[in-house]
Amino acid sequence: MNSIPARMRVAEVRQPGGPEALQIAEWPVPAPGNDEVLIQVAAAGVNRADVLQRRGHYPSPPGAPANPGLEVAGHVVALGSNVSEFKMGDAVCALLQGGGYSEYCAVDVAQVLPIPGKLSLIEAASLPETYFTVWSNLVEFGALQRGESLLVHGGSSGIGISAIQLAKALGSTVFTTVGTDDKARFCEQIGAQRAINYKTQDFVAEISTLTQGAGVNVVLDMVGGSYVARNLQVLAVEGRLVMIATQGGTKGEIDVLRIMQRRLKVTGSTLRTRDAAFKRRMKQKLLEHVWPLLANGTLRPIVDEVFPLAQASAAHARMESSAHKGKIILQVA
């Protein structure tokens, strides 16, 4: 194993702005804390939250590295004094609070997982952010049960591809919305029973037809705004609306009577700010329920395109074009 250098390359946000704001810089290599491992990063996942951070709207929380990057895969190259779960050289992937666009990351072992099965480090870098998010929101907060139905908006997104596959694997019927017919076909190939092009079809009417008027049990929403009222319209009796993003705005209309009459539940969450205890608990759930499905091929990472770290700006431009299907990855080493 190579010795650890004092300095490393990172992609940092020079000044908040467009994709060109991402520039390569040299920063000191972090030292792992007592409960942390140091990962030599091979690949880092790109997430929509990184785009918000680059624009200056979603800074890293206090104590986390200031550059973007919520997930990585690579090898353990140093261990904190309390760490016994991993050893030097282990191939791992990890959920971060920031700093993934770097050659090295120090991360709490509560957020570090082994690579499932024979997946590559590129594939593994696409997993932590989406599966921590999807498991906690669908299964914990949404209480999605076998035999129930789910509508997930944005089916071809990183979150969407994981939600479709996981919900189907757990025995649910999955409907989704997408912005093109091509994305609709893609989502149906990976497990959605029906993908609705929200630009040409009304998802409320479509879901009503597809469920014979009953509605779906859970909606996983990343749009907010005008979708809030419409999401409540498509929920079945005792349905649950789980909100994880506000791409269409933070304010929406709620029909209180509908919530009362149908006994609906409305909830939501953000992952990044959750404490280590929550992430440790979610990690155990993923190891128990999701990693085996990734290892045996039931769940498939879907990588749209890989960019070198030095082209992080091109990776962001691709995400903002919305042409991608699945995850965009930065190759770091």
Ligand SMILES: NC(=O)c1ccc[n+]([C@@H]2O[C@H](COP(=O)([O-])OP(=O)(O)OC[C@H]3O[C@@H](n4cnc5c(N)ncnc54)[C@H](OP(=O)(O)O)[C@@H]3O)[C@@H](O)[C@H]2O)c1
């Ligand atoms: N709360 C949390 O803890 C948490 C954690 C992770 C991610 N997220 C959020 O989850 C979302 C997905 O993240 P990602 O990294 O997977 O991003 P991504 O791949 O860029 O996905 C964004 C998706 O939103 C879809 N979309 C936009 N407007 C839509 C509309 N009106 N109706 C239906 N779909 C619409 C886009 O579909 P088209 O291009 O087809 O329009 C695209 O598939 C982001 O908003 C992100 O911030 C939240």
